[in-house]
Amino acid sequence: MKAVALTCLLFLSFSVSSQSYTGDEKDIGMILSNIKDFSNSVMNSDYQAIGKAYTEDAKIFPNNRDIIAGQDAIIKYWTLPEGLKTKYHKITPEEIKIIGNEAYDYGYYEGTTLRADGTESNWKGKYVIVWKKLNDEWKIYLDIWNSIKN
């Protein structure tokens, strides 16, 4: 009985405000931690860390471009031109659902780009991510997003 109760406790579906997270608590925690790390990597222009957030065969889907596949191409996509910096980046997942060694996740992102001349632009949007668990690490396999008008 104790084991059953523990299993129920670990495999739970819990909601924080409108957010819904379903799956093993440890897995959910790892994905939430990865999401926070991703934003920090973007703000630090740490492109190697951004690349490592993805699986080797990951695909990203930026607007007005073809699908971009593989860590190297993804790092190239994320690398900002000289003089640009993402000074603020935040991802707010609305739902995360673990299904075995895969998970889907959707929600919102927002950020601020700082230019060399000191001007800034704010942007926000929404995304869907498919995660894969490889060697006990959760990595992004599919990453697609688009804008929400400010």
Added chain:
Amino acid sequence: MKAVALTCLLFLSFSVSSQSYTGDEKDIGMILSNIKDFSNSVMNSDYQAIGKAYTEDAKIFPNNRDIIAGQDAIIKYWTLPEGLKTKYHKITPEEIKIIGNEAYDYGYYEGTTLRADGTESNWKGKYVIVWKKLNDEWKIYLDIWNSIKN
């Protein structure tokens, strides 16, 4: 042995050109059939059929808009203004992976819009869909896409 062989036959991963479909053959067949039906519904302006392709609590993610949730709001989004018609619509899935009663699917779409004045515009893009199997039917739960420049 016969039963094992049959199981292996039914649960297969097969590739058609660059396309990769993983999961029960019947489920893959149902999703492929739904994808074709969806394009037909769009070309026929059959908005009720489009609505029924989604789960009751589905979310769509059109560019420059907030997330749109629920069949009624989704039907409203898909309903074209008077004088517009989608005369061509095609979805080409690159990968479909069934994971229990959920599946992810990504690929390309393309279409042609016909205006009342006879002019046409062609468009194409890429998408990620999360499917859910409910009462032995596969329905779209998350549907996000964005453009590829012509």
